[in-house]
Amino acid sequence: MGRVTVRRPVERWTGAASVSRVDTLAVEEPLQIRVGGRELTVTMRTPGADFDLVAGFLLAEGIIGGRDDLVAMKHCGDDDYNVVDAGLAREVAFKARAFPTSSACGVCGTESIADLAHRARWDVAADETRVPAEVLGSLPGLLREAQAVFSRTGGLHAAGLFTAEGQLRCLREDVGRHNAVDKVVGHALREGLLPLSGHVLLVSGRASFELTQKTWAAGIPVLAAVSAPSSLAVSLAEKAGITLVGFLRPPTMNVYTATRRVSQ
Template sequence: MTTRQPVLRLRAGRAARRPDSLAVEEPLMVRVGGEAVTLTMRTPGHDFDLIAGWLVSEGSVAVPGDIVTMRMCKDEDNTVEVSLAPAAVPPRPRAFATSSACGVCGADSIEAVRTAMRWPVAGDDTQSDVGILSGLPDLLRSEQKLFDRTGGLHAAGLFTATGQPLVVREDVGRHNAVDKVVGSALRAGLLPLRGHVLQVSGRASFELVHKAAAAGIPVMAAVSAPSSLAVELAEDCGITLLGFVRGGGMNVYTHQERVRVGPIPRQRELT
């Protein structure tokens, strides 16, 4: 998951040569029923979780039994062969590679992405205290072991509404980290993820909200900003979307009813 690279380190007017740790980025080919369906760039590790989560977001699988087998191909490096149950919906093959920065490339339309959502979350009455939610980035960061070594990985974590961590995954791609979390939950038989919170280390993009909705997650929190399309999708799907969750504060963009707050002091009006 990491590799060493010699670098010239320049600091405070001094130069030194030293090895540096880098996050590995390699391609992963996914074959379903013998047909290549996608080629994605990822950080090796938890590859089966990654594929399972991707299949959830594609609307192909919903329960562990939908995936009959997953195995690494012996004659092809970085290739996984997947066999789906007859009841599962085979994913639409991608005509090109998916980068580590984009999780919905190749979708015919936003509407096509929305139709892949199996579990409505609008009726999920989960609530969480603002103090718990504001502490999730620190909990996530404490589990980022590879980031400590490389400084170059995104992370996603699944938490209960009371702040208990269930699974944390890291990857060079934001959407890969989320897929690995969702895939782990699928393989453990936990979907839909009602009553849970998804915390991500970066911004909240459209594809990440889509993946949260596909897994039935009612609350998604990001350290950085959401995009306008992410907010629109979260509003439509009934997801509580939080941004700028850091320093004890946050912005609540949609479905504020799930965030429990104490009395908020009235701000003095500027004169």
């Protein structure tokens, strides 16, 4: 695995005075994703949990539908941790298509909400999970406490998977918030945990259309964000039956869709 952090010299100013010191930075490197030896896309990410990232990415984009569709993954070369090749089951049809490359803007291969609804595998709307508001309010603090690399760099997004009782099941950090979510979902897929009914996905930034898409693909009934949702994220959450929580900053929060799941 590549380095997660690096140390770099910096001149720190406070008012009119400066001092030289060494700062810890989060690593950002390209990851090329291949399927059967064919390049699919390149994303900028923080090294670590690369197989989880690739698995979550392939699931969110509808290239695979579950763990059995993904038969192998490998880094290409003993020293090259920036290329991952995924092998699919023979019966999985794969057609390469172009994806944008970014760590901040997720993979937007889906053209419309209707397309997502057509290939949705899990009936999230039927999930009767209830999450006490007090539990939701405790999650940002639990997420921050578990962010080991963020505490050293201040430069990473995080995604955390929690039970409805507030137990942290999985946390991943990355320079890209979409990558962090893909790593969480990919971990669950590889462990055979999908669909993730009865769970809450908490993200450290805003709730976008792409993050809502990934939540739906994993069968998660509640998506919470410490910042704002976009209008399209709310529309997609409403269509999917996902409870979308924004501005989760205890003691307040906004519940935009499927409000029945948040209880006193």
